Amino acid sequence: xLTIRQAHAxxxxxxxxxxxxxxxxxxxxxxxxxxxxxxxxxxxKKSFFNAEIFIKTFPTLLDAFMLDVMIFLWCAPLIAILGLxxxxxxxxxxxxxxxxxxxxxxxxxxxxxIPVVLIVYLIGFGVPGLGLSRPWNSPYIWxxxxxxxxxxxxxxxxxxxxxxxxHSSQRxxxxxxxxxxxxxxxxxxxxxxxxxxxxxxxxxxxxxQKDVALLSFIGPVEVLRQAGVYKxxxxxxTPYVAAAVIFLIITIPATRFADHLMSKQQRERS
Amino acid sequence: xLLKSSLSIATVCVGLLLSTSSAFAADSCATGKxxxxxxxxxxxxxxxxxxxxxxxxxxxxxxxxxxxxxxVATRMGFDKDNVEWTTASFDASIQPGEKNFDFNLQQxxxxxxxxxxxxFSVPYYSAAMAVLTRKPIQxxxxxPELESLKGLLWGASxxxxxxxxxxxxxxxxxxxxxxxxxxxxxxxxxANQIDAALFDLPTAMxxxxxxxxxxxxxxxxxxxxxxxxxxxGLLMTEGNPxxxxxxxxxxxxxxxxxxxxxxxxxxxxxxSVPLIK
Amino acid sequence: MSKLExxxxxxxxxxRKVCSGINLTVNDGEMVCLIGASGSGxxxxxxxxxxxxxxxxxxxxxxxxxxSLPGLDPQQIRQQIGIVFQSYNLFxxxxxxxxxxxxxxxxxxxxxxxxxxxxxxxxxxxxxADRMLNYPDQLSGGQQQRVAVIRALAMKPKIMxxxxxxxxxxxxxxxxxxxxxxxxxxxxxTMVLATHEMSFAKELADKVCFLDAGEILEEGPPEAIFSNPxxxxxxxxxxxxx
Numbered sequence: 104x105l106t107i108r109q110a111h112a113x114x115x116x117x118x119x120x121x122x123x124x125x126x127x128x129x130x131x132x133x134x135x136x137x138x139x140x141x142x143x144x145x146x147x148k149k150s151f152f153n154a155e156i157f158i159k160t161f162p163t164l165l166d167a168f169m170l171d172v173m174i175f176l177w178c179a180p181l182i183a184i185l186g187l188x189x190x191x192x193x194x195x196x197x198x199x200x201x202x203x204x205x206x207x208x209x210x211x212x213x214x215x216x217i218p219v220v221l222i223v224y225l226i227g228f229g230v231p232g233l234g235l236s237r238p239w240n241s242p243y244i245w246x247x248x249x250x251x252x253x254x255x256x257x258x259x260x261x262x263x264x265x266x267x268x269x270h271s272s273q274r275x276x277x278x279x280x281x282x283x284x285x286x287x288x289x290x291x292x293x294x295x296x297x298x299x300x301x302x303x304x305x306x307x308x309x310x311x312q313k314d315v316a317l318l319s320f321i322g323p324v325e326v327l328r329q330a331g332v333y334k335x336x337x338x339x340x341t342p343y344v345a346a347a348v349i350f351l352i353i354t355i356p357a358t359r360f361a362d363h364l365m366s367k368q369q370r371e372r373s
Numbered sequence: 374x375l376l377k378s379s380l381s382i383a384t385v386c387v388g389l390l391l392s393t394s395s396a397f398a399a400d401s402c403a404t405g406k407x408x409x410x411x412x413x414x415x416x417x418x419x420x421x422x423x424x425x426x427x428x429x430x431x432x433x434x435x436x437x438x439x440x441x442x443x444x445v446a447t448r449m450g451f452d453k454d455n456v457e458w459t460t461a462s463f464d465a466s467i468q469p470g471e472k473n474f475d476f477n478l479q480q481x482x483x484x485x486x487x488x489x490x491x492x493f494s495v496p497y498y499s500a501a502m503a504v505l506t507r508k509p510i511q512x513x514x515x516x517p518e519l520e521s522l523k524g525l526l527w528g529a530s531x532x533x534x535x536x537x538x539x540x541x542x543x544x545x546x547x548x549x550x551x552x553x554x555x556x557x558x559x560x561x562x563x564a565n566q567i568d569a570a571l572f573d574l575p576t577a578m579x580x581x582x583x584x585x586x587x588x589x590x591x592x593x594x595x596x597x598x599x600x601x602x603x604x605x606g607l608l609m610t611e612g613n614p615x616x617x618x619x620x621x622x623x624x625x626x627x628x629x630x631x632x633x634x635x636x637x638x639x640x641x642x643x644x645s646v647p648l649i650k
Numbered sequence: 651m652s653k654l655e656x657x658x659x660x661x662x663x664x665x666r667k668v669c670s671g672i673n674l675t676v677n678d679g680e681m682v683c684l685i686g687a688s689g690s691g692x693x694x695x696x697x698x699x700x701x702x703x704x705x706x707x708x709x710x711x712x713x714x715x716x717x718s719l720p721g722l723d724p725q726q727i728r729q730q731i732g733i734v735f736q737s738y739n740l741f742x743x744x745x746x747x748x749x750x751x752x753x754x755x756x757x758x759x760x761x762x763x764x765x766x767x768x769x770x771x772x773x774x775x776x777x778x779a780d781r782m783l784n785y786p787d788q789l790s791g792g793q794q795q796r797v798a799v800i801r802a803l804a805m806k807p808k809i810m811x812x813x814x815x816x817x818x819x820x821x822x823x824x825x826x827x828x829x830x831x832x833x834x835x836x837x838x839x840t841m842v843l844a845t846h847e848m849s850f851a852k853e854l855a856d857k858v859c860f861l862d863a864g865e866i867l868e869e870g871p872p873e874a875i876f877s878n879p880x881x882x883x884x885x886x887x888x889x890x891x892x
Contacts, residue, residue: 322550
């Protein structure tokens with residue numbers, strides 16, 4: 104038997120679930136029935152949601168996406184390492200090492216201030232133009248470097264915020280035990296800092312997974328470029344929709360996971 | 374006798390032209406079918422390239438496509454002052470919705486798949502595909518033979534119909550690199566990231582002679598080798614009522630040799646470029 | 651044998667003077683208690699003693715040697731003077747054993763296996779043998795503070811400093827931590843405490859110093875300070891806390 108209060112709570116909960124379900128269905132139905140009423144819908148459907156073209160292009164696009172995944176896989180660890188190094192540069196306290204600190208600050212300011220696609224262009228075409236020989240002028244190398252440079256600047260800032268979020272009393276405790284500054288950083292500050300910024304970095308890497316497509320500007324035929332080829336071949340935008348679907352298959356679970364980590368961490372801290 | 378008859382044909386032609394053009398003004402096949410009444414709006418690329426349009430200024434009527442456009446307009450009954458120019462990319466031309474042009478010309482190749490989405494006029498130019506490379510590559514032994522081309526590192530502009538041709542005909546050993554536009558392809562050639570690139574012949578000749586310091590047009594594909602010989606058409610929205618009118622004008626230009634003379638005036642002689650074996 | 655002498659210590663944070671001419675001698679095996687209102691400079695004085703804060707003027711002699719001279723390696727000195735803080739400051743990502751082992755492993759370059767027996771012994775001595783593998787958030791405040799003491803002791807310091815180590819604890823947990831201090835005192839550790847536990851100071855201190863506005867206003871054996879304070883400020887302070 105439920106008490107009066109429990110019964111009431113149960114009723115309230117059931118009602119709010121019902122309302123949520125009904126309003127969701129209504130919203131979907133509205134989109135489903137109203138959008139096709141738009142005068143341009145048949146044309147839009149034909150050139151963006153063309154099932155025939157979708158089926159025809161999807162396998163090749165998925166194949167091209169593997170290149171995105173590969174580029175991501177070799178960029179991500181390098182970004183994490185370089186980002187950490189830059190963050191540590193920005194944290195050095197000894198006056199003799201001030202140039203490092205200055206370098207860290209300029210690095211993050213400059214690279215976060217330029218659109219990624221510009222860096223990809225400038226480095227991807229510019230550096231090989233200096234006269235490097237193959238394979239050292241490969242757009243894969245320099246395009247990846249452009250991503251690594253840009254993203255490590257963001258990741259460095261995230262690491263730095265993590266380092267700063269570790270309370271100064273932790274450093275004091277470590278130093279009072281006679282640990283050297285580098286040991287203090289390595290064993291006390293960094294492990295805590297890195298753990299705290301995992302969700303923020305996850306979001307960075309989700310963004311990276313998408314920005315890998317920018318490498319197509321300097322040659323590599325990854326999924327965005329392949330979709331572009333199909334687009335001009337079939338004069339139809341459906342391949343772009345297919346590419347978007349492929350990205351979502353990866354990024355939605357990753358985003359959910361990052362959010363999950365983030366809220367878990369917030370619960371733990373409060 | 375012979376001379377006389379050809380002369381008389383010419384007179385008839387001129388007479389016909391004169392009489393019809395005055396008739397067009399009153400009641401041309403384009404009346405009421407254009408975007409703006411009494412005005413023909415033509416789109417081209419931004420920028421538009423030599424030798425198709427000179428100095429990115431189609432209004433001047435210089436360059437092959439600019440000249441063709443004005444000739445077509447005249448035959449449709451629009452004098453020079455009633456032609457307006459605009460710019461529209463390929464993407465903007467194939468997307469659903471209203472367009473800002475009556476027809477669009479910027480070396481659009483006519484293909485069956487594209488025909489499903491837009492209308493093309495009859496072709497105004499048949500372009501051979503050509504291989505652009507640089508002297509160092511040629512010196513290293515690149516020859517206009519399929520077997521030799523296979524081993525090169527290829528590039529192309531991703532929007533061209535040359536991409537499928539590259540993959541099906543040349544079948545390069547290494548995956549080709551594709552770029553947003555011709556400028557980026559050339560940038561990649563300069564950076565030595567690719568050995569060779571596929572362009573339509575006039576574009577290849579221009580880029581090889583003007584943009585690249587050491588450019589060489591290695592060879593052109595004979596028409597029968599191209600899967601569908603690249604033919605450029607004026608692009609119109611699907612079901613555009615102007616199509617017949619445009620086609621008539623182009624057909625007439627072909628018949629009386631105007632198109633050929635425009636081509637001779639603006640496009641270089643291409644016979645010097647060897648055929649690819 | 652460990653003896654700590656502070657001679658004419660001055661320390662300011664910007665305009666604010668926190669130590670103005672402090673003289674203090676801590677003899678071998680002595681327990682010295684610093685009392686005074688919060689903000690009177692007790693914590694800063696302790697932090698100066700193990701060089702977490704740099705002094706502006708004066709000398710700090712450890713067994714006759716000035717450890718405050720610029721250019722000395724502060725790590726070397728801190729290894730000889732342990733400190734325990736009010737807020738424990740255990741490393742949250744390590745369990746109790748790892749917390750304790752980190753500094754000896756890194757600074758004395760000794761392996762885990764080599765250290766393990768003596769560290770286990772320390773945990774046993776302070777009644778935490780069954781808690782060695784717990785993480786800080788699985789320990790009570792009193793247990794955490796005891797681990798913090800063990801962590802400092804594992805470096806085998808000559809002198810131990812305690813900065814209000816019971817202030818953050820729930821009242822029922824204070825006793826277990828004070829017991830640890832009693833035990834250390836019995837074992838002959840030389841100690842300096844900043845504390846609010848007046849009855850504890852009265853019971854165990856060899857010397858009590860009353861700090862006020864960065865000065866030691868009055869010092870002496872606990873009986874003298876607590877039963878017969880000479881200065882009016884000392885009297886006022888004791889009246890407010892007792």
